[in-house]
Amino acid sequence: MNYIVEIENLTKDYEVGFWKKKKVRALDDLTLAVKPGQIFGFLGGNGAGKTTTIKILMTLLFPTSGTARILGSDISDVSMHRRIGYCPENPYFYDYLTATELMKYFGELLGLNSADRSRRASELLTKVGLDEKDWNKQLRKYSKGMLQRVGLAQALINEPEIVFFDEPMSGLDPIGRREIRELIIELRQKGTTVFMSTHILSDVEALCDEVAILRGGKLTATGRLDELLTRQGERQVYEVSLKNVSADQLPNGYSVRSIASGVIVEIDDESQIDNLLIEARKSGGHLISVQPVRQSLEELFVEPPTA
Amino acid sequence: MRDRVLYNLVLFVLIIIACAILLGDLTDGHEARTIVNIGLNAMLMFGAFIAIFVGVALVSKEIEKRTVFAIFAKPIGRGEFIVGKYLGLCLTLAVNVSVMGLGVSLALIYVGNTGLAGTIWPSILLIFFELTILTAVATLFSSFSSPALSALLTFFVFVIGHFSTSLRDLAALSSQSARYFFEAIYFVLPNLSHFTFVTNASHGDMPPASMLGGAILYAIVFDAILIAAAMIIFSRRNFK
Ligand SMILES: Nc1ncnc2c1ncn2[C@@H]1O[C@H](COP(=O)(O)OP(=O)(O)OP(=O)(O)O)[C@@H](O)[C@H]1O
Numbered sequence: 229m230n231y232i233v234e235i236e237n238l239t240k241d242y243e244v245g246f247w248k249k250k251k252v253r254a255l256d257d258l259t260l261a262v263k264p265g266q267i268f269g270f271l272g273g274n275g276a277g278k279t280t281t282i283k284i285l286m287t288l289l290f291p292t293s294g295t296a297r298i299l300g301s302d303i304s305d306v307s308m309h310r311r312i313g314y315c316p317e318n319p320y321f322y323d324y325l326t327a328t329e330l331m332k333y334f335g336e337l338l339g340l341n342s343a344d345r346s347r348r349a350s351e352l353l354t355k356v357g358l359d360e361k362d363w364n365k366q367l368r369k370y371s372k373g374m375l376q377r378v379g380l381a382q383a384l385i386n387e388p389e390i391v392f393f394d395e396p397m398s399g400l401d402p403i404g405r406r407e408i409r410e411l412i413i414e415l416r417q418k419g420t421t422v423f424m425s426t427h428i429l430s431d432v433e434a435l436c437d438e439v440a441i442l443r444g445g446k447l448t449a450t451g452r453l454d455e456l457l458t459r460q461g462e463r464q465v466y467e468v469s470l471k472n473v474s475a476d477q478l479p480n481g482y483s484v485r486s487i488a489s490g491v492i493v494e495i496d497d498e499s500q501i502d503n504l505l506i507e508a509r510k511s512g513g514h515l516i517s518v519q520p521v522r523q524s525l526e527e528l529f530v531e532p533p534t535a
Numbered sequence: 536m537r538d539r540v541l542y543n544l545v546l547f548v549l550i551i552i553a554c555a556i557l558l559g560d561l562t563d564g565h566e567a568r569t570i571v572n573i574g575l576n577a578m579l580m581f582g583a584f585i586a587i588f589v590g591v592a593l594v595s596k597e598i599e600k601r602t603v604f605a606i607f608a609k610p611i612g613r614g615e616f617i618v619g620k621y622l623g624l625c626l627t628l629a630v631n632v633s634v635m636g637l638g639v640s641l642a643l644i645y646v647g648n649t650g651l652a653g654t655i656w657p658s659i660l661l662i663f664f665e666l667t668i669l670t671a672v673a674t675l676f677s678s679f680s681s682p683a684l685s686a687l688l689t690f691f692v693f694v695i696g697h698f699s700t701s702l703r704d705l706a707a708l709s710s711q712s713a714r715y716f717f718e719a720i721y722f723v724l725p726n727l728s729h730f731t732f733v734t735n736a737s738h739g740d741m742p743p744a745s746m747l748g749g750a751i752l753y754a755i756v757f758d759a760i761l762i763a764a765a766m767i768i769f770s771r772r773n774f775k
């Protein structure tokens with residue numbers, strides 16, 4: 229099997245301090261391979277080294293040691309950039325260009341002809357959910373979420389074979405997040421590989437085929453999400469929200485939290501949900517929602533799986 | 536935005552020329568000479584202003600504002616970026632200098648000195664080549680330092696560059712160690728006095744071909760070295 233991204237023994241030290249240079253290891257001997265055609269989740273908490281890795285792949289940073297290849301070419305080969313896309317973390321572009329102008333400019337850098345540039349620009353700006361009335365506004369007047377949308381759109385102008393999204397959902401409102409989720413799924417359906425960093429677990433669950441988890445610059449786990457979860461010993465928990473009922477009206481033995489409108493009960497056995505509802509109705513309670521929570525995914529995040 | 540700045544500058548020079556004509560009326564008989572002096576010196580100053588501020592902004596602002604992140608994910612090499620920025624600004628300067636020069640020529644024709652309106656152009660060419668050096672200096676500094684510092688350093692080079700011959704004279708007079716210091720500066724910094732011909736131009740003189748050719752060659756060699764250095768430094772830079 230050919231890999232679309234191959235990272236070998238990548239290490240990065242940042243030098244900090246003005247006089248006495250101290251070295252901070254942001255990435256420690258990372259080796260990773262990504263198969264084409266999938267949505268690959270690059271996970272880890274704040275400061276884990278996700279952005280550092282992606283910036284090395286984009287040649288914005290030079291690694292202290294190690295190598296990486298994208299689409300079979302060494303990352304130093306800029307001609308390969310014709311076939312990739314990248315949306316930086318908190319993207320920022322030229323203040324005085326409009327979204328349409330920026331898209332066309334980047335299209336030009338990528339060698340698209342003028343007709344394709346205009347067509348792709350309006351197609352993509354629509355797809356990322358940017359309101360058409362804002363298309364011809366200067367980017368300095370954009371909000372954070374609007375810039376994020378432009379950032380995602382510009383990464384796709386050349387119909388790349390692989391895109392690197394550094395926290396694609398950052399700064400987006402709930403509707404925006406849904407739109408971008410749909411966009412990512414659509415990309416995968418068209419065969420585009422999506423390499424995305426995130427720490428939003430619900431996105432990971434909804435989108436990713438495979439993941440890699442970083443902690444303190446080290447890879448702690450990698451593989452198919454479902455397999456990792458099984459290995460971790462999956463423990464499915466449900467949060468049942470009820471209203472018009474208080475904690476003391478429910479029988480003992482439930483793990484209950486009080487909230488403004490009622491209570492949230494945590495249950496680890498699905499069959500117990502019916503019983504709980506019967507009990508709650510006795511004291512006039514109503515069901516608001518039942519939400520499955522995969523505790524094991526969060527655990528995977530914090531603790532590396534042993535074995 | 537950038538264009539707007541440049542339009543303002545061009546407008547400003549036109550105003551200067553209008554002033555020169557008025558002033559010329561006062562300094563009875565020498566108006567043409569005054570127009571050349573004020574016009575060409577203003578051209579150099581505004582050109583230097585553009586070269587320094589736009590030159591610095593072109594590279595280091597892009598780094599500071601993180602606009603380079605998306606740019607270098609496109610098939611654009613670091614060296615290509617530097618050369619593109621540099622040549623782009625030189626072209627802008629060429630257009631500006633030409634427009635300003637045309638303004639000065641028109642002013643000269645207006646006061647009836649058609650001869651000077653033609654003979655100033657070789658001096659204008661010298662000003663342009665001086666500006667290409669300044670732009671290269673600004674590009675080099677901004678490839679590794681902050682916009683403010685780059686602008687300041689480039690400004691120093693501009694000022695010292697004009698006194699560079701005096702530096703050598705100073706070296707000759709100084710003690711041994713100070714002499715090495717001044718001579719080092721003399722050799723490292725561009726000698727911008729090669730490009731100064733404004734006063735002579737106001738008398739209707741034209742720079743001899745050897746001076747013109749020498750100065751242009753000097754500029755091209757200096758530009759090439761500075762830009763090559765900027766490319767090397769910029770290619771190794773981490774964008775944090
Ligand atoms: N410019 C820098 N100078 C020094 N250290 C840095 C720099 N940028 C990042 N680091 C350090 O490198 C480590 C990894 O940072 P990185 O930005 O890659 O994390 P991340 O996984 O993207 O985090 P987040 O989820 O917050 O975006 C952190 O410990 C951070 O302190």
Ligand SMILES: [Mg+2]
Nearest residue numbers: 278279280317
């Ligand atoms: Mg990050």
